[in-house]
Each structure stands twice: as structure tokens, then as C-alpha cells.
Amino acid sequence: MTDDFSDNTSRVNPTQERQPSATPNPQGKWEQRTLEKMLFSSVREQRRTRRWGIFFKSLLFIYLFGMFWVFYPPKPDAKIVPHTALVKVEGIIEDSQDSNANNIIRGLRSAFESGEAQAILLQINSPGGTPVQAAYVYDEILRLRALHPDKPVYAVCTDICASGAYYIAAAADEIYANPSSIVGSIGVLMNGFGFTGAMEKVGVERRLLVAGDNKSFLDPFSPLNPAGEAHAQLLIDDIHNQFISAVQDGRGDRLGDDPELFSGLVWTGHSAVGLGLIDGLGSPGYVVRELIGEEKVIDYTPRTNIFDRFANRIGASFANRLNMQAWQLK
Numbered sequence: 001m002t003d004d005f006s007d008n009t010s011r012v013n014p015t016q017e018r019q020p021s022a023t024p025n026p027q028g029k030w031e032q033r034t035l036e037k038m039l040f041s042s043v044r045e046q047r048r049t050r051r052w053g054i055f056f057k058s059l060l061f062i063y064l065f066g067m068f069w070v071f072y073p074p075k076p077d078a079k080i081v082p083h084t085a086l087v088k089v090e091g092i093i094e095d096s097q098d099s100n101a102n103n104i105i106r107g108l109r110s111a112f113e114s115g116e117a118q119a120i121l122l123q124i125n126s127p128g129g130t131p132v133q134a135a136y137v138y139d140e141i142l143r144l145r146a147l148h149p150d151k152p153v154y155a156v157c158t159d160i161c162a163s164g165a166y167y168i169a170a171a172a173d174e175i176y177a178n179p180s181s182i183v184g185s186i187g188v189l190m191n192g193f194g195f196t197g198a199m200e201k202v203g204v205e206r207r208l209l210v211a212g213d214n215k216s217f218l219d220p221f222s223p224l225n226p227a228g229e230a231h232a233q234l235l236i237d238d239i240h241n242q243f244i245s246a247v248q249d250g251r252g253d254r255l256g257d258d259p260e261l262f263s264g265l266v267w268t269g270h271s272a273v274g275l276g277l278i279d280g281l282g283s284p285g286y287v288v289r290e291l292i293g294e295e296k297v298i299d300y301t302p303r304t305n306i307f308d309r310f311a312n313r314i315g316a317s318f319a320n321r322l323n324m325q326a327w328q329l330k
Contacts, residue, residue, distance in 0.1 A: 083296040084288050085111030086121045093129025093137075093164045101136035103302045104168075108137075111300040112144045112151060119292040122155040122172055123284050128163025128185065131239050138246055141171035154291060156284045157181045162266055166277070167243060170250030174291075176282040177269035183277050186247055187264025188240040190232060193220050251276060 087107040091099045111120050122141075128134070145153060155161075155172035162185035169175050177183055199206060199221065206221045217228025244262050248255060255261070256276040272278045288295055 081296065081298070082116045082118060082294055083114075083298045084119055084121050084292050084294045085114055085117035086123060086284075086297050086299045086301065087111055088299070088301040089122065089124045089126050089137075089165060089168060091126055093126055093133050093168070095130070095133060097129075098303075099126060099129070101133040101140075104137050105140045106302050107300040108140060108144060112148045114298075114300075117151060117298075118294040119151055120153040121284060121287060121292070121297070122153060122169070123158065124155055124161045124165050124169055125158040126162075126165035127160055128165050128167075131164060131167070131188065131243065134164030134167040135242070135246070137168045138171045138250075141168070145171075145173070152292075154287050156282070156287055157183055157269065157278065158284075163187070167246060170247045172250070174280075175278040176280050176287055177272060177278050178283065179268060179270040179281055181269035181272075182266050183269055183272040184261075184266040184275075185264055186243055186262045188236040188243065189264075190236050192218060194224060195221050196223050254279065 087104065089099050089104055091097055093099050093101075093104075095101075108120070111117055141153060145151075152174070153172040155169040155175045157165075157169065157175065157177035158181065160182040161169055161175075161177065162182055166184060166186065196206075208216055208219065208222060210216050214228060214231070216222060217225050218232060240262070247262075254276045256274070258275055261275060261277075267275060267277065269278060269281055273280060282290070288297060
């Protein structure tokens, strides 16, 4: 007997069942293309980001290199090139400024120690500063001149060479200036403020405790004490005498005998020649060409970087606000 059910049933080849359908799937191809586009887009975006990153890093490097070049310009080899060594004194001469004694002295030492420096050109454009900083530089110039007697020092005053700046210039072998330069101001100034009247008007009471009878003799919030004022005058007179002695030692018999010479007055370069404050009229270029005879100039002036300058300005501003009393050559 034949099984009709088995006869009527078709037999399926197992191999054929595992074969994929020959009919294409449009939906699958679309998904594949979309995925490929997303991947390529991601790769292109990464490449673009990498290129921009390289560009901005290169730009930053160029900027930093440019800043370094500005503040630390390359100097010629001073050991093998005959030259005039230039050291600049610019701005207020005090410890918190670029023109402080340490910086100026560092430049002077490098200039004197250079084997091929024919002379030292001290270019000054400063209204002065503290007597201590000026005295440090003055003494160092005299010391270096004694160690290197074959290297003359010429000081050239540009716009202004007054007070502590002239203190420094007096240590040079010779001083020159423009006819319109401001020169002199050989005196001492101690300034401050008194607020007692304002305190009385607004009803502020001063409460001050001290150990030592004269500890507060210059307190701006207390009435001026005659004994304290007399003592302060002794201080500035002593510093003034030191200033006068330095100028007299530096200038010698070239200095005139005008009674106003040490009164704190200033003169033009034209008048300063007759008073013996300077030796003649001339620019830095004139001194280099006509007196030194070596027109190649190498600048030995130390330069602080931009970050140190910013920090110094912040520190100086803060200190000036806290300090009501200021010692300054006038």
C-alpha cells in the first residue's frame, strides 16, 4: 500500500534552503550606502579638525617665537667683532622698574668684559629715582673703570637726565647732551601727605599705638611733629651731601662754582655746558662716530620678558598704594 501523503509531498533539498535568495534587497543597499556616507563624513571631519589643529598650533608657535625675538633679539658675537658697547638707562630708576641697579649693572659688566668693546656708551633718558639704586650704579661704574682703564665711558643725555640719572652720569669719563636736554636737579626730595584736617571734617579719630617715642614721626594721619620734621630734614640733608660729593668727585674741576648748582634746579643742555655739568653737546651717534670712532654698536641692556614686566608693574602699583612716603632724589 502506498502512502499517498508521502507521495504527494515534495522533497526539499537542504542545500537549496541555505542558499541566499537571488532577488536583490533595495532596503539593505540603501542602509549600506548611508552607513558608508556617515563613515566617510566622520573621517573627513576628523581630517579637517586635525588640519585646523595643526594650523592653530603653528600659528601659536610663530606668535611665541615672534615674542621671544622681540624681547630677546639675537646679538652678534661680541667676542670677535670690534664695537661700541651700549647700555641704556630709561625711565624711573628704582628696584621695581626695568631700570633698577641690578639690571643696569649686569649690562655694564657684560659690556666691560667684552674683549672687543672699544668704549661704553651710557645712553640716559630718565627723570631720576631712588638714591640707593643710583649710588649702586655710580659705584659700580667707578669700579669697572678702574678694572678696565682702556675702556672709556661716555654718558649721553637724551630728553632728560635729572636727579638720580645725573648721579649715574657723573661717574662717566665724559657727559654729552642735546642743547634742549634737561640736565641737573642735584637735590633730594622726601614727599608725603597730611590728612589730619580731612579727618577732623569727617569725624575720623586716629588711634595709634607705638613702641618708641619717634616711631610715628612721619605718620600722615597725625599732626606734624616739629622734632620729627627736624630729624627728617637731617636725613635728606645727609643724602644730599652724598649726592653732591659724588658729583664733585665725578666731575672734578670741570664743575662750575654757581651757588645754584646743588639747589635742585635743572638746566638745558646748552646752559649745562657752561656750568660744567656736561662736557659738550652731541647725540649718541656723534659720540660713536667722532669720539669713540667705532660705529658698530651692540646693545648690552638687559631686557626682562613680558611676563616679568607685567608682574613688576602689578607689584609696583600695589607697593605705591601702600607707601605714602617716598624717598626720591630731586
